Amino acid sequence: MSPYATPTAPRPPLRVALAGIGVVGGGVVRLLEANRALIARRAGRPIEIVAVSARDRHKDRGVDLSRYRWEDDMDALVAAGDVDVVVEMIGGADGSALTLARRALGAGKALVTANKAMIAHHGIDLARIAEEKDTPLKYEAAVAGGIPVIKAIREGASANEIARVYGILNGTCNYILTQMERNGASFADALAAAQAEGYAEADPSFDVDGIDAAHKLSILAALCFGTRLDIGAVTADGIRGLIAADIREAEALGHRVRLIGMAERDSAGNGGALYQHVQPCLVPADHPLAYVPGALNAVVAEGNFVGRLFFEGAGAGAGPTASAIVADIIDIARDEYGPAFAMPVDALDAAPAADAGARVGKHYVRLIVEDRIGVLAEIAAAMRDAGVSIESLIQRGSEDGDDGVVIVLVTHEGPASAIHAALAILAGSDHVVGAPMLMPILAL
Numbered sequence: 001m002s003p004y005a006t007p008t009a010p011r012p013p014l015r016v017a018l019a020g021i022g023v024v025g026g027g028v029v030r031l032l033e034a035n036r037a038l039i040a041r042r043a044g045r046p047i048e049i050v051a052v053s054a055r056d057r058h059k060d061r062g063v064d065l066s067r068y069r070w071e072d073d074m075d076a077l078v079a080a081g082d083v084d085v086v087v088e089m090i091g092g093a094d095g096s097a098l099t100l101a102r103r104a105l106g107a108g109k110a111l112v113t114a115n116k117a118m119i120a121h122h123g124i125d126l127a128r129i130a131e132e133k134d135t136p137l138k139y140e141a142a143v144a145g146g147i148p149v150i151k152a153i154r155e156g157a158s159a160n161e162i163a164r165v166y167g168i169l170n171g172t173c174n175y176i177l178t179q180m181e182r183n184g185a186s187f188a189d190a191l192a193a194a195q196a197e198g199y200a201e202a203d204p205s206f207d208v209d210g211i212d213a214a215h216k217l218s219i220l221a222a223l224c225f226g227t228r229l230d231i232g233a234v235t236a237d238g239i240r241g242l243i244a245a246d247i248r249e250a251e252a253l254g255h256r257v258r259l260i261g262m263a264e265r266d267s268a269g270n271g272g273a274l275y276q277h278v279q280p281c282l283v284p285a286d287h288p289l290a291y292v293p294g295a296l297n298a299v300v301a302e303g304n305f306v307g308r309l310f311f312e313g314a315g316a317g318a319g320p321t322a323s324a325i326v327a328d329i330i331d332i333a334r335d336e337y338g339p340a341f342a343m344p345v346d347a348l349d350a351a352p353a354a355d356a357g358a359r360v361g362k363h364y365v366r367l368i369v370e371d372r373i374g375v376l377a378e379i380a381a382a383m384r385d386a387g388v389s390i391e392s393l394i395q396r397g398s399e400d401g402d403d404g405v406v407i408v409l410v411t412h413e414g415p416a417s418a419i420h421a422a423l424a425i426l427a428g429s430d431h432v433v434g435a436p437m438l439m440p441i442l443a444l
């Protein structure tokens with residue numbers, strides 16, 4: 001039948017079961033209820049919640065679940081004959097979420113998930129089951145929340161070879177950084193506020209240690225480069241080590257600090273090796289990424305015909321995440337789906353990991369040192385011995401509550417491995433207090 005044809009009989013409703021009714025699950029219930037009529041017109045048929053399941057039936061979630069069938073046991077969602085789509089919003093790479101996902105796909109049901117940890121670790125396995133069962137596996141909400149970036153790259157940019165993909169992939173970290181930058185908030189207070197807003201993972205160390213962004217980056221890399229997901233090849237440094245002085249010094253240097261995930265083909269052409277790294281970086285203050293505030297995310301993809309694409313929008317929170325999940329459900333209702341990673345699993349290549357230490361660029365190094373004669377000479381000697389050329393060096397007074405003075409170095413272009421070597425030398429110094437902070441200065 002032509003897709004333009006009016007169906008002779010109304011299409012039956014698409015029947016959806018929701019597993020995990022927390023921040024995201026509550027948002028999905030609210031969205032499906034609020035936009036029910038519009039969604040039915042766009043999807044060509046009604047979308048109905050037929051069953052819900054979570055850990056605690058009696059928890060107050062601010063949504064009325066009494067009109068939906070409650071299942072204590074998630075397996076019942078898979079076994080039910082009246083469920084077409086299972087929506088997984090539990091979280092965690094393994095455990096209940098993975099068991100549910102495998103069983104749902106194995107039973108030939110469509111799976112929609114917001115779970116980047118699970119997709120990053122098990123996406124290939126799950127995509128294989130989906131292919132074998134000819135059923136959809138959709139995960140728009142898993143990467144950059146409400147930004148339709150999976151759809152944009154998988155479909156809109158599918159004609160392009162993509163050389164590089166990068167961006168702000170964690171709403172919690174961006175919220176913390178902008179709170180520190182704009183309001184002088186402490187790290188702990190800003191994190192608590194992000195948690196209260198529902199942005200953070202159940203264990204917020206996944207956010208602040210860069211792990212959540214690494215999950216998302218690995219998924220983007222697979223999509224952009226046609227490579228097999230390899231979370232083990234992604235290195236991640238988080239934002240725990242940042243202090244207020246880093247935010248100030250970055251500004252004084254004409255930059256802002258952002259947690260950036262970047263995946264790129266090795267320009268040295270080492271058999272298509274892939275660089276995949278998450279780390280706090282100095283971004284030029286006039287680059288669009290520097291203007292991304294709060295829990296927003298942004299993704300930049302560079303295609304060989306389309307050029308630079310920039311996507312920005314809410315990366316976390318109930319509403320935006322629900323928007324992405326329901327868009328996936330609508331695609332399923334329209335029978336619009338294809339391979340999860342834009343090509344069949346067997347067509348994806350394995351890409352070796354590129355040597356991150358060989359990457360050349362300018363770097364920001366912040367040290368806290370004892371205020372005594374000879375310390376600057378010691379730092380300069382460590383840099384010289386490791387082959388690091390210093391462009392500028394600033395010494396500031398002591399940080400509140402700290403004994404030492406703050407030294408900020410900007411290096412000339414050089415390999416990251418040389419700076420690591422210099423910092424390893426300085427780690428042996430009695431005069432360096434605490435851990436240094438190293439950030440690439442991006443030239444975007």
Ligand SMILES: NC(=O)c1ccc[n+]([C@@H]2O[C@H](COP(=O)([O-])OP(=O)(O)OC[C@H]3O[C@@H](n4cnc5c(N)ncnc54)[C@H](O)[C@@H]3O)[C@@H](O)[C@H]2O)c1
Pocket residue numbers: 019020021022023024025053054055056089090091092095096114115116117141142145198199200201202315316317318321
């Ligand atoms: N919060 C966000 O902004 C956001 C955005 C994008 C993606 N996500 C992802 O969405 C998923 C859910 O996140 P959330 O913020 O809604 O979490 P949440 O903690 O608010 O909700 C999780 C839900 O799963 C249930 N649950 C947890 N463990 C369970 C188990 N073992 N068995 C049965 N039920 C269990 C909980 O009872 C709760 O209802 C995660 O994968 C998260 O990474 C969250």
Ligand SMILES: N[C@@H](CCO)C(=O)O
Pocket residue numbers: 142144145169170171172173199200201207212315316317
């Ligand atoms: N904890 C995640 C949720 C969205 O994936 C974040 O802060 O970005």
Ligand code: NA
Pocket residue numbers: 140141142143144145146147148149150324
């Ligand atoms: Na998204």
